[in-house]
Amino acid sequence: MFVEVPSTTSSSGAETAxxxxxxxxxxxxxxxxxxxxxxxxxxxxxxxxxxxETVGLSFYxxxxxxxxxxxxxxxxNYVRVLSLPELHQALRNTILYVLAFMVFSLLLxxxxxxxxxxxxxxxxxxxxxxxxxxxxxTPVAGSAIWRWLFNPEGGTIPRVAATLGFELGNxxxxxxxxxxxxxxxxxxxxxxxxxxxxxxxxxxxNPDYASAAALxxxxxxxxxxxxxxxxxxxxxVFLGLMTILLGAQWAYPIIDIVTxxxxxxxxxxxxxLLYEFGFQNFDAGLSAAAGTLFxxxxxxxxxxxxxxxxxxxxxxx
Numbered sequence: 001m002f003v004e005v006p007s008t009t010s011s012s013g014a015e016t017a018x019x020x021x022x023x024x025x026x027x028x029x030x031x032x033x034x035x036x037x038x039x040x041x042x043x044x045x046x047x048x049x050x051x052x053e054t055v056g057l058s059f060y061x062x063x064x065x066x067x068x069x070x071x072x073x074x075x076x077n078y079v080r081v082l083s084l085p086e087l088h089q090a091l092r093n094t095i096l097y098v099l100a101f102m103v104f105s106l107l108l109x110x111x112x113x114x115x116x117x118x119x120x121x122x123x124x125x126x127x128x129x130x131x132x133x134x135x136x137x138t139p140v141a142g143s144a145i146w147r148w149l150f151n152p153e154g155g156t157i158p159r160v161a162a163t164l165g166f167e168l169g170n171x172x173x174x175x176x177x178x179x180x181x182x183x184x185x186x187x188x189x190x191x192x193x194x195x196x197x198x199x200x201x202x203x204x205x206n207p208d209y210a211s212a213a214a215l216x217x218x219x220x221x222x223x224x225x226x227x228x229x230x231x232x233x234x235x236x237v238f239l240g241l242m243t244i245l246l247g248a249q250w251a252y253p254i255i256d257i258v259t260x261x262x263x264x265x266x267x268x269x270x271x272x273l274l275y276e277f278g279f280q281n282f283d284a285g286l287s288a289a290a291g292t293l294f295x296x297x298x299x300x301x302x303x304x305x306x307x308x309x310x311x312x313x314x315x316x317x
Contacts, residue, residue, distance in 0.1 A: 077289035104187030109194025132192035201235030
């Protein structure tokens, strides 16, 4: 009686033949990273390299003249910048700017988006597009338009105010009104962006929730408070974080064009203060130290905000 024993040579040969070679395995493993390489290079060149150079420059005194030497000063730039009253004023103004921008990036966009969500057909798209248009206007052009509107010598807004019995004067040269003028211009541009983001968030909410609540007798206000707004909370948290981190940056070009930080620093913020340190006072070390501190501060705020965002957000899954 003969028993057939299966051949092991052929199976191992087939396994060897189908197994990819070392070069193929390496190529397959490296390929995903090659796709990411251009983005990583751009991040290193445009973000991390300048950031590292800024941190290094903060320990030197330098007037930005290529022929002048950089003098090491240790932590002196950090001590100086923390003791400057201009920094304290800029920080206070930045906080006020962010709080005021919340109205234009969260409160008003939420109201406008909820109202426009009730508009049906093409009118809804047209309505939202008209609100979004100011966001597409460059800060330089927008500032020029508002300077013309607020011109104390024949501007539209001072004329209207005069007919109502108010004397505005030069809004951008009044300590009590300069910041309000900047907030109005930036808020006018931010409103369209906020409406667009919140409208996108509303589009992602399943309408079956509101329909089921309406069948149970819930009013429109109750549906908005107990269903729509909780499901919209991730979008609102995102807009809040964007406003905190980028609000001062959005205000910088407007400040530079219409007020130049004045009068007496009443409308300046931390970004314009960096510009003054670096390109008006030509103190690169002091500007780098202030920029490093602001980077650490905003980074800490972002980390804390991301940590608590899950507690502030409600998801339907």
